Amino acid sequence: MVSDYFLDNNDAITPNNIFNFVTIIKSYKMNNKIAHLFNIQYPIIQGGMIWCSGWELASAVSNAGGLGLIGSGSMYPDTLRDQIKKCKMATNKPFGVNVPLLYPDIHKHIEVIISEGVKIVFTSAGNPNTWTKTLKDNDIKVVHVVSNSKFAKKAEDAGVDAIVAEGFEAGGHNGREETTTLCLIPLIKKIASIPIIAAGGIGTGRAMLAMEALGADGVQIGSRFVASEEASANINFKNCVINSKEGDTKLMLKQLTPVRLLKNNFFDAVQDAENKGVSIPELTLLLGKGRAKKGMFLGDLDEGELEIGQVAALIKEIKSAKEIVDEIILEYKQAKEELLSSNR
Amino acid sequence: MVSDYFLDNNDAITPNNIFNFVTIIKSYKMNNKIAHLFNIQYPIIQGGMIWCSGWELASAVSNAGGLGLIGSGSMYPDTLRDQIKKCKMATNKPFGVNVPLLYPDIHKHIEVIISEGVKIVFTSAGNPNTWTKTLKDNDIKVVHVVSNSKFAKKAEDAGVDAIVAEGFEAGGHNGREETTTLCLIPLIKKIASIPIIAAGGIGTGRAMLAMEALGADGVQIGSRFVASEEASANINFKNCVINSKEGDTKLMLKQLTPVRLLKNNFFDAVQDAENKGVSIPELTLLLGKGRAKKGMFLGDLDEGELEIGQVAALIKEIKSAKEIVDEIILEYKQAKEELLSSNR
Known part of the structure; x- marks a missing residue:
C-alpha cells in the first residue's frame, strides 16, 4: 500500500520499493467520475444561480475547464432560449442549465432546453421524478440538488446521473435539517451509488481537496463565481460580497423556505419579524415580490434580498472566471502535494 | 513538484524522476505540530465533554495514542481531583483537562489542576486572558476553544499554544455566528499563526483527512467518543446517540447560549416556546437546572438535555475508545492513499 511508505517506513527506500512505487504511479489515470460524466477537464461545477449566472459566466467557466450552468430560475422561457443560444456561440465546451422544478412555467423551460439541444440539466427545488425521464429520453444528463440523504435516494431512484449534496453553509435556498456539508457528504455517500458533487462552503482549492477526501467526486461552487467579472450580478452586489465579513450571512425565513442571506436592512426586518x-x-407579505432581483440584479443593497454563502467571508476580489478556476486548481494541487508530504 | 508526477506527466516515469521521488520521500518526517505539541502519536483530541468524559475515557483515548481530556465542567473541584488522580493511575501518556472558564468555582479548578501536575489544559466558554498566564507560568500547555476568528486572535494574543476551531455542526454549546467547520478553518487559518485543531462534524478518518486538507493541524472529536464503552454518559444516552438519524439535532436556545441538542420532549418544549x-x-425558567445531568448522566431521554453533534447520525455502534481511534486512523490512511492515487 502506498501509505506504508509514507506512514510507517520512512527509511525503507529500497530498489524493490521504488519499483512498486513506479508501478503504482504508472497505473494512475485521469479517472474522475464527474469530469468523465460531463467530458470536462476539472470536476468544478459553477452553480446555476438566479440573477447571477447567465451565458457570460456559464461559457467562461466552461471555457476555463469547469462546467458552467445557466441559472434559469430568474428567466422567462424566451430569455432562457436567448441565453442558451449566446452560450453556444461563446463556447464549444459542454455547459448546462439549472432548473428549479417549482418554476411556474417549468414545462416551457424544459421545452426550450430540449429544442436548443442542451445536454446537461441540473434540477433543484422539486420532485426529481417529474422531469428526469423526459430529459433522459432526450439524451440529457440530469443531476439533482439535495440537502439530505432521503432526497438523494429519491433522486437516484428517479434515474439521475449524479447528485449535488448541498450543505447548510450554502447561499440561497437551503434545507430544513441544517446539515452542514462536512456531515452531509458522508451521509449521502452511505446511501448513494451514483457520483456526488459537494456544494456549500466551497470556494477554494483546499475546500475542493477536503471534499475529495470526504469522498465527493466533484464540487459545485456558487458564491465564488458571484464575485466574478462575468457574473450578471449587479456590481453593487459583487462589491458587497467581497466586502462581507465572517458572520455576515444567516439562514433566514425558515418558516417559509429557508434561505441564506447577507445582512442588510431587509435582513434586519426579517429578523425582527421572526423574533x-x-x-x-x-412573513410572506414582508418578503413581497421581486426582492431577489432588486438586490442581486438591480443592486439595491438595502431593500433587496442578497443570497450568498458563508464562504463569502473568504472572497476578497472580483476576478475573471478563468482566474478563479485556475486559482482553485493551483491551490488544490499545492494542497494535495502538501497533504502527500505530511505524515501522521 | 510531486504533483507534477501525478497531475500532468502520467507517462513520464524516467530514472531521473524516480530519483527525485526518492529524495522527496526520504525527506518526509513525522512533523505534525499537534502531535509534537502534546507528545502524542496521533493528532486526535477527545473533546472534554460534561457528564461524558471522565478519567476512564480520557485515559483510554490517551492510551490509544490520542489525547484524552477530562471534562471538568460537570465536576466539583474534589471530583476533578479524584478524576485526575485516577487518570494518572490509568495511563502514563499525556492527558489534559477541559475547563469552561465561566465555571463558578473556576479558581478552585485551576488550583486542583496545578497542584495535581496536569500539563495540558483546554479552556472554553470565557475570556482566554483571565487564566492563560497563570497556567503557562505553571508549565502547562494551554489551548482555547473558539467559534470565530475574532476570538481566535484574542486567544493567540493571550498566549495560548493552539486553538480549537469549532463549527456549527458541533454538539453542545456553540457560536452565535453559525459558521460551519468547513468555512471556519480557513477563516481562522488566515489570522492565526499557532496550530489549529478542527472540531465539529468530525467522527471519521475521512473527516480527519478533510480537515488536514483544509489546513488544520489536528482534530477534536466529541460525539464519536460519547458512544464509547469508556464514556461516563448514561447507557440510555449512548444508545440514543447510535440510534439517532440525520436531522435529529438542532441548534437551540439561541437567545440564551446556543446549544446543539438531540430531539426529545424537552427539545420540543423549547422549540414551541421559541416559535x-x-x-x-x-426560556431560562423552562431550561431550569440540571437538565444536562438528567439527560446525559442519569439517562432521562424525555426531559433531559441531550447534547450531541450532527455527526451522531453517522455513529452506529458503541465501541471502545481504542477501537474508535484505530478505526479513524485506518480510515484516514486508506482515504489518504485513495486521494494520492486520484488524479484530477
Whole structure:
C-alpha cells in the first residue's frame, strides 16, 4: 500500500520499493467520475444561480475547464432560449442549465432546453421524478440538488446521473435539517451509488481537496463565481460580497423556505419579524415580490434580498472566471502535494 | 513538484524522476505540530465533554495514542481531583483537562489542576486572558476553544499554544455566528499563526483527512467518543446517540447560549416556546437546572438535555475508545492513499 511508505517506513527506500512505487504511479489515470460524466477537464461545477449566472459566466467557466450552468430560475422561457443560444456561440465546451422544478412555467423551460439541444440539466427545488425521464429520453444528463440523504435516494431512484449534496453553509435556498456539508457528504455517500458533487462552503482549492477526501467526486461552487467579472450580478452586489465579513450571512425565513442571506436592512426586518414570532402570511407579505432581483440584479443593497454563502467571508476580489478556476486548481494541487508530504 | 508526477506527466516515469521521488520521500518526517505539541502519536483530541468524559475515557483515548481530556465542567473541584488522580493511575501518556472558564468555582479548578501536575489544559466558554498566564507560568500547555476568528486572535494574543476551531455542526454549546467547520478553518487559518485543531462534524478518518486538507493541524472529536464503552454518559444516552438519524439535532436556545441538542420532549418544549417568541426569562425558567445531568448522566431521554453533534447520525455502534481511534486512523490512511492515487 502506498501509505506504508509514507506512514510507517520512512527509511525503507529500497530498489524493490521504488519499483512498486513506479508501478503504482504508472497505473494512475485521469479517472474522475464527474469530469468523465460531463467530458470536462476539472470536476468544478459553477452553480446555476438566479440573477447571477447567465451565458457570460456559464461559457467562461466552461471555457476555463469547469462546467458552467445557466441559472434559469430568474428567466422567462424566451430569455432562457436567448441565453442558451449566446452560450453556444461563446463556447464549444459542454455547459448546462439549472432548473428549479417549482418554476411556474417549468414545462416551457424544459421545452426550450430540449429544442436548443442542451445536454446537461441540473434540477433543484422539486420532485426529481417529474422531469428526469423526459430529459433522459432526450439524451440529457440530469443531476439533482439535495440537502439530505432521503432526497438523494429519491433522486437516484428517479434515474439521475449524479447528485449535488448541498450543505447548510450554502447561499440561497437551503434545507430544513441544517446539515452542514462536512456531515452531509458522508451521509449521502452511505446511501448513494451514483457520483456526488459537494456544494456549500466551497470556494477554494483546499475546500475542493477536503471534499475529495470526504469522498465527493466533484464540487459545485456558487458564491465564488458571484464575485466574478462575468457574473450578471449587479456590481453593487459583487462589491458587497467581497466586502462581507465572517458572520455576515444567516439562514433566514425558515418558516417559509429557508434561505441564506447577507445582512442588510431587509435582513434586519426579517429578523425582527421572526423574533416577534409573526405568522407565515405576515412573513410572506414582508418578503413581497421581486426582492431577489432588486438586490442581486438591480443592486439595491438595502431593500433587496442578497443570497450568498458563508464562504463569502473568504472572497476578497472580483476576478475573471478563468482566474478563479485556475486559482482553485493551483491551490488544490499545492494542497494535495502538501497533504502527500505530511505524515501522521 | 510531486504533483507534477501525478497531475500532468502520467507517462513520464524516467530514472531521473524516480530519483527525485526518492529524495522527496526520504525527506518526509513525522512533523505534525499537534502531535509534537502534546507528545502524542496521533493528532486526535477527545473533546472534554460534561457528564461524558471522565478519567476512564480520557485515559483510554490517551492510551490509544490520542489525547484524552477530562471534562471538568460537570465536576466539583474534589471530583476533578479524584478524576485526575485516577487518570494518572490509568495511563502514563499525556492527558489534559477541559475547563469552561465561566465555571463558578473556576479558581478552585485551576488550583486542583496545578497542584495535581496536569500539563495540558483546554479552556472554553470565557475570556482566554483571565487564566492563560497563570497556567503557562505553571508549565502547562494551554489551548482555547473558539467559534470565530475574532476570538481566535484574542486567544493567540493571550498566549495560548493552539486553538480549537469549532463549527456549527458541533454538539453542545456553540457560536452565535453559525459558521460551519468547513468555512471556519480557513477563516481562522488566515489570522492565526499557532496550530489549529478542527472540531465539529468530525467522527471519521475521512473527516480527519478533510480537515488536514483544509489546513488544520489536528482534530477534536466529541460525539464519536460519547458512544464509547469508556464514556461516563448514561447507557440510555449512548444508545440514543447510535440510534439517532440525520436531522435529529438542532441548534437551540439561541437567545440564551446556543446549544446543539438531540430531539426529545424537552427539545420540543423549547422549540414551541421559541416559535411563540417567549422572553429570555421564560426560556431560562423552562431550561431550569440540571437538565444536562438528567439527560446525559442519569439517562432521562424525555426531559433531559441531550447534547450531541450532527455527526451522531453517522455513529452506529458503541465501541471502545481504542477501537474508535484505530478505526479513524485506518480510515484516514486508506482515504489518504485513495486521494494520492486520484488524479484530477
